[in-house]
Amino acid sequence: MEVQSMHFKARAGQKLADARLQKNLKKLSEKFVTARASAIAELDDFEAIRDAAVERRNRALENLDGWLDCFERNATARGAQVLYAETHEEAARLIVEIARQHGVRKVTKSKSMVSEEIGLNQAFEAAGIQPVETDLGEYILQINQNEAPSHIIAPVIHKDKEEISDLFAKAHSTTRKTEINELTREAREVLRGHFLSAEMGVTGANFLIAETGSVAIVTNEGNEGMCTIMPPKVHVVLTGIEKVLPTLEDLATLMRLLPRSATGQQISNYFSILTGPRGAGEPDGPEHMYYVLVDAGRTGLLGGEFQEMLRCIRCGACMNHCPVYQKIGGHAYGWVYPGPMGSVLTPSYVGVENALDLPHAATLCSQCAVVCPVRIPLPDLLRKLREKQWERGLRPWYEKVGVAVWAFAAMRPALYAFGSRVAVRALKWMGGDRRRIRNLPFAAGWTRSRDFPAPSGRTFREMYRERRRP
Amino acid sequence: MKVGLFVTCLVDAVRPEIGFSAIRLLETAGFEVVVPEWQTCCGQPAYNSGDSRTARVLAEKLLAEFESFDYVVVPSGSCGGQIKVQYIELFRDDPDLKARIERLADKTFELTDFIVNVAKCALPASGFTGTITYHDSCSGLRELGVKKQPRQLLAMLPAVTLTEMKDCEQCCGFGGTFSVKYGDISGAIVDEKCQNIHATGAGAVVLGDLGCMLNIEGRLRRIGDEKTRVLHIAQVLAGDA
Numbered sequence: 197m198e199v200q201s202m203h204f205k206a207r208a209g210q211k212l213a214d215a216r217l218q219k220n221l222k223k224l225s226e227k228f229v230t231a232r233a234s235a236i237a238e239l240d241d242f243e244a245i246r247d248a249a250v251e252r253r254n255r256a257l258e259n260l261d262g263w264l265d266c267f268e269r270n271a272t273a274r275g276a277q278v279l280y281a282e283t284h285e286e287a288a289r290l291i292v293e294i295a296r297q298h299g300v301r302k303v304t305k306s307k308s309m310v311s312e313e314i315g316l317n318q319a320f321e322a323a324g325i326q327p328v329e330t331d332l333g334e335y336i337l338q339i340n341q342n343e344a345p346s347h348i349i350a351p352v353i354h355k356d357k358e359e360i361s362d363l364f365a366k367a368h369s370t371t372r373k374t375e376i377n378e379l380t381r382e383a384r385e386v387l388r389g390h391f392l393s394a395e396m397g398v399t400g401a402n403f404l405i406a407e408t409g410s411v412a413i414v415t416n417e418g419n420e421g422m423c424t425i426m427p428p429k430v431h432v433v434l435t436g437i438e439k440v441l442p443t444l445e446d447l448a449t450l451m452r453l454l455p456r457s458a459t460g461q462q463i464s465n466y467f468s469i470l471t472g473p474r475g476a477g478e479p480d481g482p483e484h485m486y487y488v489l490v491d492a493g494r495t496g497l498l499g500g501e502f503q504e505m506l507r508c509i510r511c512g513a514c515m516n517h518c519p520v521y522q523k524i525g526g527h528a529y530g531w532v533y534p535g536p537m538g539s540v541l542t543p544s545y546v547g548v549e550n551a552l553d554l555p556h557a558a559t560l561c562s563q564c565a566v567v568c569p570v571r572i573p574l575p576d577l578l579r580k581l582r583e584k585q586w587e588r589g590l591r592p593w594y595e596k597v598g599v600a601v602w603a604f605a606a607m608r609p610a611l612y613a614f615g616s617r618v619a620v621r622a623l624k625w626m627g628g629d630r631r632r633i634r635n636l637p638f639a640a641g642w643t644r645s646r647d648f649p650a651p652s653g654r655t656f657r658e659m660y661r662e663r664r665r666p
Numbered sequence: 667m668k669v670g671l672f673v674t675c676l677v678d679a680v681r682p683e684i685g686f687s688a689i690r691l692l693e694t695a696g697f698e699v700v701v702p703e704w705q706t707c708c709g710q711p712a713y714n715s716g717d718s719r720t721a722r723v724l725a726e727k728l729l730a731e732f733e734s735f736d737y738v739v740v741p742s743g744s745c746g747g748q749i750k751v752q753y754i755e756l757f758r759d760d761p762d763l764k765a766r767i768e769r770l771a772d773k774t775f776e777l778t779d780f781i782v783n784v785a786k787c788a789l790p791a792s793g794f795t796g797t798i799t800y801h802d803s804c805s806g807l808r809e810l811g812v813k814k815q816p817r818q819l820l821a822m823l824p825a826v827t828l829t830e831m832k833d834c835e836q837c838c839g840f841g842g843t844f845s846v847k848y849g850d851i852s853g854a855i856v857d858e859k860c861q862n863i864h865a866t867g868a869g870a871v872v873l874g875d876l877g878c879m880l881n882i883e884g885r886l887r888r889i890g891d892e893k894t895r896v897l898h899i900a901q902v903l904a905g906d907a
Contacts, residue, residue: 212854520851607724620679644850655682656686
């Protein structure tokens, strides 16, 4: 996907002004936040399960090449082919080639954020192959001129039912439906034909299991099964190399946290573990199975200060609980992954210089770290990205000068005391009788939406000195 | 026992009366309070801007000024968190300084945490009267575990009624320079906070951090609320409000 993160500020402004979006984003706290809280409260010992999950994810990452080898061996032994792609382009090219080899003209897709990363739908279309999204949210976006998802597990959270009703009536040339079950039935009717006529299914992976060579997929609509078990001759699993887990036991631990953290469910409606293509005498499954495992920046995080980010299990809890995401939604972040996890991943994968706003567009309130099931220290990682920007001189000149002038004074207490005394008097004067400033010349961002309460005119230290004078 | 009071730069400049309320609280609890005259800032603005070199220099300055006290008390969760939690990060690779910083961190307390856990809830008589709601500021809550302490102390005031607001643990949108760099996003977040405050019908919102205080007060006044008072917990506990 093309990176638009450099337009963060302008896009965030549009999103704040969009009253309909603001109403739709309320669903986040009403639905996900409350549901997660009660699902987590049901667990006997959430903190201990988190510790175990961290340990198991770390074990996989600390020996990632070894576990990938193990995965490849076992998946190959079960008849699948494992391919690696170093870049997004390479991944898209490999999948298009697989489709061509098998004479594929139509592909059904289950939800995959890596597919957004590599721009798979565009690559298919360029090759004359029709991709059909079958996750309901992703399908809605596809028929809306390939709109980008705004959330990693609820891609269409930014839309309401009315918008979807309009869209269905237009895209399907049907009468406008208003009931949710009518809308889902209409989608089902459209998708059914595609399930039966597609030659290939593409899915993502929530986890890869090294010891069995399997893929684990979590969904709520169950269409993933239609993409993998029903007619398609070919199943392609597309995912990042970091998704591997050594054992099924690891999977069991992670599954105690993933649905609860994501949607507040004890377990998702559907949960598949698929191992290899259809074997002799088996009634279902694809004839051919491929894994395309994507690097595209991930090895760059291994062994460094951002390695912990690779533990991410894509539950979306960090964005659901983020005060900034709750106000602007996912599109403003400008690439595939939004919210706190996206503000770490985007600069890491597409270059710090291409996403200067993201690490700064956070209040560092730490709620994301509190809810992250695998204890990724997101605020610390955001701050480390700020350090990188600073070290590389990527901040605007006025910020560098501002911090330098302030730091110069803060190291010289007499100068600092004098400067504060002048400043508080000036600000008091600016505040006037109402003791508040409506327009701060050097901090217009503050006074656009709030007043600045004026200082009382003298600093604590000058008053303290007077009061203590014998 | 000697307590070094780290006033914080915002109290020093904008709300000096809070510093005096803090002194009154600490002295009532029987501590000798010293305010090192040449203190400036804990370095958080530099740290959060990515300038860790400057943050280290200011951390060393604060360390030298405060390490001789029995306790260090800070009337702010975010400055307290900076000293107690973040400084250690800054000196990861310097064992000598790290050891000194750890000793400093061990004796540094956010004000209400200190009054509850060290001063064992010794409070002056406060004549504060009214209905209040309490906003949990992020660093105090999530870095220092300040949650029950202010409520426990407020419950000791006979004429105070506390009504909790919806999402009292949600960030107010201040975030330091975030509030200036991304003023519109910050404004939308604090607007929601103000709605939650209004819904309680409380006469005052009480909190423990100057950043949140200026942010919330600024927004309340901008939307025409001249009535709801915004108070630091030290002012309420000391009966200075």
